[in-house]
Amino acid sequence: xxxxxxxxxxxxxxxxxxxxxxxxxxxxxxxxxxxxxxxxxxxxxxxxxxxxxxxxxxxxxxxxxxxxxxxxxxxxxxxxxxxxxxxxxxxxxxxxxxx
Amino acid sequence: xxxxxxxxxxxxxxxxxxxxxxxxxxxxxxxxxxxxxxxxxxxxxxxxxxxxxxxxxxxxxxxxxxxxxxxxxxxxxxxxxxxxxxxxxxxxxxxxxxxxxxxxxxxxxxxxxxxxxxxxxxxxxxxxxxxxxxxxxxxxxxxxxxxxxxxxxxxxxxxxxxxxxxxxxxxxxxxxxxxxxxxxxxxxxxxxxxxxxxxxxxxxxxxxxxxxxxxxxxxxxxxxxxxxxxxxxxxxxxxxxxxxxxxxxxxxxxxxxxxxxxxxxxxxxxxxxxxxxxxxxxxxxxxxxxxxxxxxxxxxxxxxxxxxxxxxxxxxxxxxxxxxxxxxxxxxxxxxxxxxxxxxxxxxxxxxxxxxxxxxxxxxxxxxxxxxxxxxxxxxxxxxxxxxxxx
Numbered sequence: 001x002x003x004x005x006x007x008x009x010x011x012x013x014x015x016x017x018x019x020x021x022x023x024x025x026x027x028x029x030x031x032x033x034x035x036x037x038x039x040x041x042x043x044x045x046x047x048x049x050x051x052x053x054x055x056x057x058x059x060x061x062x063x064x065x066x067x068x069x070x071x072x073x074x075x076x077x078x079x080x081x082x083x084x085x086x087x088x089x090x091x092x093x094x095x096x097x098x099x
Numbered sequence: 100x101x102x103x104x105x106x107x108x109x110x111x112x113x114x115x116x117x118x119x120x121x122x123x124x125x126x127x128x129x130x131x132x133x134x135x136x137x138x139x140x141x142x143x144x145x146x147x148x149x150x151x152x153x154x155x156x157x158x159x160x161x162x163x164x165x166x167x168x169x170x171x172x173x174x175x176x177x178x179x180x181x182x183x184x185x186x187x188x189x190x191x192x193x194x195x196x197x198x199x200x201x202x203x204x205x206x207x208x209x210x211x212x213x214x215x216x217x218x219x220x221x222x223x224x225x226x227x228x229x230x231x232x233x234x235x236x237x238x239x240x241x242x243x244x245x246x247x248x249x250x251x252x253x254x255x256x257x258x259x260x261x262x263x264x265x266x267x268x269x270x271x272x273x274x275x276x277x278x279x280x281x282x283x284x285x286x287x288x289x290x291x292x293x294x295x296x297x298x299x300x301x302x303x304x305x306x307x308x309x310x311x312x313x314x315x316x317x318x319x320x321x322x323x324x325x326x327x328x329x330x331x332x333x334x335x336x337x338x339x340x341x342x343x344x345x346x347x348x349x350x351x352x353x354x355x356x357x358x359x360x361x362x363x364x365x366x367x368x369x370x371x372x373x374x375x376x377x378x379x380x381x382x383x384x385x386x387x388x389x390x391x392x393x394x395x396x397x398x399x400x401x402x403x404x405x406x407x408x409x410x411x412x413x414x415x416x417x418x419x420x421x422x423x424x425x426x427x428x429x430x431x432x433x434x435x436x437x438x439x440x441x442x443x444x445x446x447x448x449x450x451x452x453x454x455x456x457x458x459x460x461x462x463x464x465x466x467x468x469x470x471x472x473x474x475x476x477x478x479x480x481x482x483x484x485x486x487x488x489x490x
Contacts (some may be wrong), residue, residue: 017311
């Protein structure tokens with residue numbers, strides 16, 4: 001998609017609808033169609049990092065929300081639930097998005 | 100300088116492509132296009148054409164390679180026919196949407212089944228809506244000339260779209276005709292080096308062909324509709340420049356003895372030349388018949404058509420393909436649509452002829468003109484007629 005403005009007129013599109021600005025993928029917050037989000041229970045989490053490794057989006061990192069614990073970057077998390085499925089202590093639950 | 104030679108349209112096209120100094124030819128051989136790519140392959144192997152010849156494994160790959168090479172700014176040529184064109188189908192849309200000025204010669208052949216290697220227009224009619232400029236040649240000279248012109252138009256920065264040169268299989272591809280072959284200097288004086296609007300370049304990275312989400316797709320289609328329609332201006336302009344340079348004139352719609360005609364027949368492609376012979380014979384007999392020959396098929400030259408048809412009361416349209424279960428003749432249906440909102444419009448009679456290489460002799464054109472006079476006298480428009488059908 002063109003990146004010049006959010007909703008360009010047809011006369012404003014780049015030639016061939018090309019992306020002419022490198023790195024424009026960063027402007028796309030692809031997590032907005034997520035239907036559920038992962039929640040970590042810190043009492044059961046052993047901080048093994050399995051969820052970080054298995055996340056297909058690479059959006060789970062340590063130290064985002066709380067020092068020492070993993071959490072998902074919700075701007076990119078699709079809510080697939082793989083982290084919850086793989087967690088060895090089953091400390092991750094998925095919570096349905098309200099909107 | 101030009102040399103008078105006897106050449107097949109296929110060899111003539113390959114020779115002018117060589118003189119256009121293309122960088123890439125990616126093609127898969129298919130009858131009746133074969134001689135075009137065979138000869139280009141020889142020219143590359145013999146060192147006469149400094150280009151990469153990519154012997155791909157299918158036409159889908161041929162057009163995909165062409166998109167890639169045009170995207171990096173390489174002058175790109177390919178050629179195909181029938182099933183090969185059909186196999187390219189999905190990539191044809193991408194070439195036009197990405198504004199890639201590929202030139203392709205289509206040796207028009209009927210689509211299977213049953214398997215037919217012979218000539219009609221069912222292959223190109225199936226590809227009407229791919230967003231390419233589409234033009235038809237009537238003889239070897241035109242096939243060569245329009246190929247040279249196609250590079251000039253395609254690379255015009257106001258256009259930057261792919262162009263399809265249609266030339267009838269066997270009737271042109273395999274027939275040796277006298278023609279004037281311009282030399283390289285003459286061609287290159289008409290065809291300056293291409294300066295792409297946009298190209299893939301590691302030093303200035305861009306992405307071509309990304310996803311078009313619902314918020315953007317509609318606008319991209321309007322761009323294509325606008326560009327192809329607006330290409331009409333540069334088409335006429337560059338055809339005029341071609342005429343000044345090479346002394347051979349081409350128009351979006353050609354006519355033949357149409358000025359005072361009582362009935363007109365609309366044709367497209369090589370059979371127009373047979374039709375002209377019949378017009379001459381009928382004129383000698385006192386019948387005022389004439390021709391309207393469609394050269395430019397996309398963008399469709401509506402105003403030229405209106406001017407060419409004028410106030411003639413009966414217009415026949417000869418189609419070389421059938422739109423099954425629909426309006427029968429694809430060209431006729433477009434011409435009918437073009438006249439629908441006009442107050443002055445002719446009675447339009449549909450003919451289907453020359454399917455799958457069936458000969459269309461002089462007598463068949465005679466029958467078409469007779470039918471047009473009958474419509475003029477009775478006022479009754481007959482159902483679409485398949486000429487030469489055994490029943």
